[in-house]
Amino acid sequence: MGAFGKNKENPLQYVRIKPAEKSHIKIKDRNTCLDNCENKPCTYYCPARVYSWSGEKQAIMVDYSRCMECGACPWGCPYNNIYWEFPPGGYGVHYEI
């Protein structure tokens, strides 16, 4: 993880994120991703690539430490299957400029 598809550059190197201890993101039902969701759009519309599909685990992997809190994922998921809340106060993304 890290590379953004064809582009070799990882833009997250330009973002300061202070991840909290616990994840602020959850997949509500793993089976929905496996059985119903063909395209798994969260793996491409998320600008931080928080979501990736693990062929081995047959599940969406969530790397909450990458999250820039843009707010897209809960609405972009076609099955309303992403639970997202803000990280605790003072944690998460921090834009310096």
Added chain:
Amino acid sequence: MGHDRYDVIIVGAGPAGSTAAKICAESNLSVALIEKGEYPGSKNMFGGSVFRAALEEIIPDFLEKAPIERKVIREVLFFMEADSVVEIGFTSYKFAQPPYNTFTVIRSRFDRWLAGMAEEAGAHLMNSTLVEDLIYKKEGPFSGRKVAGVILEDGRKIYSDLVILAEGAMASLARKAGLRKKYSADLFTLYVKELIALPEEVINARFNLEKGEGMNIGMVGYPTAGAIGKGGIWVNKDTISIIVGAYLNQLTKNGLNPYQLLSRLKEHPAIKPLIQGGKTVQYMSKIIPKGGYNNIPELYDDGIIITGDGGMLVSGRHGTDAAMLSGKYAAETAIQAKTSGDFSKKTLSAYEGKINNSFFFNNLKVNRRAAGYYKKYPDADFLISKILNEITYEFFKEGMQTQEEKLQMMLEKLKQIQPLTKSAKDFYNAALNWRFY
């Protein structure tokens, strides 16, 4: 330090929240301004620029105080294809003189400054603090419940007569309060942005600007690869903001990755020379509520008012100033309510009256139809860009045809793209929609 009771609690120290806090505090209301970020603006992003009129209403001497990057003197629109651009631009040297027009800013600096103004006025700013929920109080046997404060993430309760929500696009507390509808992907655009650092003089030379002068380029067509959305460049003092974004439902449907779109835009032959040699210093992203008139939530209830993005109060490129004005209206309503000692829904309805009279609300109302057209024909902007580029190409391409043959050729090109009546409709609806740009 902190108290457990204020006249007004404001959730979120963005443009709406800090404006509300400043005005309330100036009228001697006790104000808690609660921000989840390490400092105000540390999680915020926009294009972008701020506009004079709203700022001046809230801070008359903002020109001397605000952290302004540059004064915008030029607005350009790029209709882009992969290998050509039709440019429409306007430069006013009047905009280079007081009172100026619009200003490029960087949110981490601007929001922090504005919250500082609220603090100076007496508001109590609490950073790194997340509000978890609202507190309700049962008023009486025959009346409903009233919002009476907030619960922080550590369980601490803070009470107030009024809670002003300025929580941004996610509107989590508005949902908990039952004041907004369910959201879906078609109500939001998703934007990504890079800040690219270049020496000030290099920027001035590349963009044909004098010191202190700025510009904005809006881009349609190529940048969004067929989805409804825009690209954009804003020229700051020693950085360039470059953004691209589109409706979230179209990004998901078309399989588009916003960062890929941005990388692709940076490689476009019209964009690449502008940012060449620059160093990316920040990558960021944010959704913008674009639900329009039909998706504005209930903006008030007993003891609570919703402002800014959380109220879907974004019209065209009026988001930040709409937020600031809604914060002002909320504050004025709070001050009235404090005077009468009544924070009921009935008293707070004055807020809705002020919103209904605002230019941004009326724009949202009028723009309902054009928004519908874009839902039906999501490729309208893309086609317009294509048509303009192909026709302009034929117009400028030199050959051996007669004038008559050339015109015939242009007409044929036009017909090849789509029926003329559809093109006419696209242009008409684009004009309707772009009025609110």
